[in-house]
Amino acid sequence: MPAPNAAEHPVLETHGLTISFGGHVAVDGVSCAFHSGTLTAIVGPNGAGKTTYFNLISGQLRPTAGRVSLFGEDITMLPAPQRTRRGMGRAFQLTNLFPQLTVLENVRLAVQSHARMGLNLFSVWSGHVELIERAGHYLERTALADRRDMLASALPHGDQRKLEVAILLALEPDIFMFDEPTAGMSVDEVPVILELIHGIKQQQDKTVLLVEHKMDVVRSLADRIIVLHQGELVADGNPAEVIASPIVQQAYLGVAVEAA
Amino acid sequence: MSLVQRALSGDYPRSRVLAVALLLILVGLALAPFVFPGTRSLNVAAKVCVFILLVASYDLLLGYTGIVSFAHTMFFGIGAYGIAIAATKLGPTWGSLALGCVAALLCSVVLSLVIGLLSLRVKTIFFAMITLAVASFFSILASQLSDFTGGEDGLTFKLPVSLAPGTKLLETAVFGVEINGKVLSYYIVFFGALFLFLALLRIVNSPFGRVLQAIRENDFRAEAIGYRGVVYRSVANCLSALAATAAGILYAIWLRYAGPDTTLSLDIMIDILLMVVIGGMGTMYGAAIGATLFIIAQNYLQDLMKLGTDAAAGIPLLPNLIHPDRWLLWLGILFILSVYYFPTGIVGRLRGVK
Ligand SMILES: Nc1ncnc2c1ncn2[C@@H]1O[C@H](COP(=O)(O)OP(=O)(O)O)[C@@H](O)[C@H]1O
Ligand SMILES: [Mg+2]
Numbered sequence: 001m002p003a004p005n006a007a008e009h010p011v012l013e014t015h016g017l018t019i020s021f022g023g024h025v026a027v028d029g030v031s032c033a034f035h036s037g038t039l040t041a042i043v044g045p046n047g048a049g050k051t052t053y054f055n056l057i058s059g060q061l062r063p064t065a066g067r068v069s070l071f072g073e074d075i076t077m078l079p080a081p082q083r084t085r086r087g088m089g090r091a092f093q094l095t096n097l098f099p100q101l102t103v104l105e106n107v108r109l110a111v112q113s114h115a116r117m118g119l120n121l122f123s124v125w126s127g128h129v130e131l132i133e134r135a136g137h138y139l140e141r142t143a144l145a146d147r148r149d150m151l152a153s154a155l156p157h158g159d160q161r162k163l164e165v166a167i168l169l170a171l172e173p174d175i176f177m178f179d180e181p182t183a184g185m186s187v188d189e190v191p192v193i194l195e196l197i198h199g200i201k202q203q204q205d206k207t208v209l210l211v212e213h214k215m216d217v218v219r220s221l222a223d224r225i226i227v228l229h230q231g232e233l234v235a236d237g238n239p240a241e242v243i244a245s246p247i248v249q250q251a252y253l254g255v256a257v258e259a260a
Numbered sequence: 261m262s263l264v265q266r267a268l269s270g271d272y273p274r275s276r277v278l279a280v281a282l283l284l285i286l287v288g289l290a291l292a293p294f295v296f297p298g299t300r301s302l303n304v305a306a307k308v309c310v311f312i313l314l315v316a317s318y319d320l321l322l323g324y325t326g327i328v329s330f331a332h333t334m335f336f337g338i339g340a341y342g343i344a345i346a347a348t349k350l351g352p353t354w355g356s357l358a359l360g361c362v363a364a365l366l367c368s369v370v371l372s373l374v375i376g377l378l379s380l381r382v383k384t385i386f387f388a389m390i391t392l393a394v395a396s397f398f399s400i401l402a403s404q405l406s407d408f409t410g411g412e413d414g415l416t417f418k419l420p421v422s423l424a425p426g427t428k429l430l431e432t433a434v435f436g437v438e439i440n441g442k443v444l445s446y447y448i449v450f451f452g453a454l455f456l457f458l459a460l461l462r463i464v465n466s467p468f469g470r471v472l473q474a475i476r477e478n479d480f481r482a483e484a485i486g487y488r489g490v491v492y493r494s495v496a497n498c499l500s501a502l503a504a505t506a507a508g509i510l511y512a513i514w515l516r517y518a519g520p521d522t523t524l525s526l527d528i529m530i531d532i533l534l535m536v537v538i539g540g541m542g543t544m545y546g547a548a549i550g551a552t553l554f555i556i557a558q559n560y561l562q563d564l565m566k567l568g569t570d571a572a573a574g575i576p577l578l579p580n581l582i583h584p585d586r587w588l589l590w591l592g593i594l595f596i597l598s599v600y601y602f603p604t605g606i607v608g609r610l611r612g613v614k
Pocket of ligand 1: 021026044046047048049050051052053
């Protein structure tokens with residue numbers, strides 16, 4: 001048998017993924033495969049099920065039906081922490097930090113998780129200088145280095161969004177999931193994040209999933225766009241095609257472009 | 261790293277007053293047999309040692325991990341009864357003491373893991389209820405199995421001869437104090453508690469300890485970055501139970517007695533809660549401050565009030581209010597005031613945390 005070509009095998013795949021909340025079907029039979037070296041933008045109006053789709057992929061929710069597979073292995077029932085350990089990383093839409101810990105500590109915890117040092121009981125954490133340095137590195141990349149000793153809860157909103165991204169980077173995942181990473185950021189903060197995402201996309205072994213409303217951002221970054229509407233996948237293809245398709249034009253993008 | 265830095269795991273008191281208070285407690289306890297040689301005061305000193313460890317181990321759960329457990333006195337009791345049963349059934353030898361220790365620690369590991377795995381997956385309130393149920397069941401069991409446990413009377417037992425009060429260990433007295441088995445027992449308690457307190461301080465300052473704080477802060481996010489909450493909570497619960505068991509072992513060695521009133525009772529559980537809150541949760545040093553103040557108050561407040569009652573004789577109402585029987589009332593008032601004015605405990609207050 002010939003060795004399977006890695007490039008042809010999807011890194012991540014969902015098969016008929018469905019979840020209903022008491023009769024309301026939030027994600028409805030979504031089948032989709034994601035390949036490495038590709039940035040897929042996921043668009044759709046508010047309430048379309050984009051965040052819920054992410055929650056099903058990264059393990060915060062269990063599907064009512066369907067499957068998720070990662071590197072060809074079924075992970076549908078695998079809890080979130082184990083998915084993270086297998087290379088999935090997620091930045092949340094609603095900022096979700098350790099509010100009473102410092103900015104540095106928020107990131108250092110992610111570095112420590114990636115280094116598999118959580119169950120190290122008898123060494124002093126501050127003695128692991130390499131973890132602290134790595135955390136500092138990610139703070140520099142997200143332009144947060146001068147805020148490292150502030151409590152996360154004391155950061156302005158835009159910086160909290162950046163900290164979300166710094167934590168994601170610190171996990172060094174194979175799959176990056178961004179859920180509206182620039183929402184609520186001021187105009188001058190956005191480019192830092194977009195450059196970071198662009199940099200990740202350049203690495204051929206990384207897979208990026210990006211939920212984003214701003215059409216100019218999607219156009220400049222995406223290799224592929226999928227459209228969710230009322231939980232269903234209604235369009236999938238290269239950006240030019242999808243944006244031009246009549247269903248997208250009239251149903252959402254018209255609205256989204258105006259709103260942006 | 262300096263020795264002090266290593267012993268304290270880099271976690272300094274961060275307040276001059278706190279550092280002085282801790283040093284006073286340490287020196288006072290280290291020299292207790294010479295400075296406070298009376299039977300009663302040495303009993304208080306030994307109890308302070310044991311409770312500093314017991315409260316610190318509870319702080320690992322409540323303060324650092326955010327878990328409310330009512331089973332802490334059960335593990336304390338397992339330690340005390342382990343030693344007591346081994347010494348009564350197998351005789352007062354070092355071998356039977358060692359066997360009692362190992363059996364008690366094993367029993368606590370198994371029990372804490374079972375309770376943890378059954379209930380730490382879900383809401384903390386459920387865990388609190390489970391621990392209350394298991395602990396109540398356990399104290400009923402201890403009073404029912406009187407052949408083994410001595411029932412309500414508990415077990416009075418003998419220790420190996422070198423720990424007996426009548427055994428002279430040195431020919432000459434040191435600073436006018438005879439070095440006997442009682443003094444040796446005290447130092448076993450003192451050094452055992454000190455070593456285990458420093459071990460707990462190390463654990464909360466380890467990479468593992470940082471994860472516990474992350475889970476307490478935001479367990480959803482801790483899971484999302486790869487930490488399995490149930491694993492960390494279970495390990496913390498197990499370590500805390502082991503330390504409480506060790507405290508029970510030390511207490512029984514000191515008292516040469518194990519009974520429901522000294523270890524298993526719900527009153528002690530409430531005392532532990534008070535000590536950890538008064539001292540300051542999630543600080544470890546709060547356990548030392550809280551336990552010391554509380555136990556001294558518990559033992560000497562009544563004396564103080566008796567003095568007051570005598571002095572106030574003839575004045576209407578006042579002698580009644582400060583009658584020794586009202587000591588619990590005053591302790592309660594002290595507690596409410598301290599929680600009201602120092603919500604972060606004494607240590608939090610001294611460190612300037614608002
Ligand atoms: N935990 C939940 N319980 C009930 N309904 C939910 C839950 N999570 C999401 N929903 C519903 O699912 C739908 C999709 O939500 P969401 O995935 O957040 O949309 P999007 O991210 O595309 O804006 C919404 O109608 C929302 O109210
Ligand atoms: Mg959303």
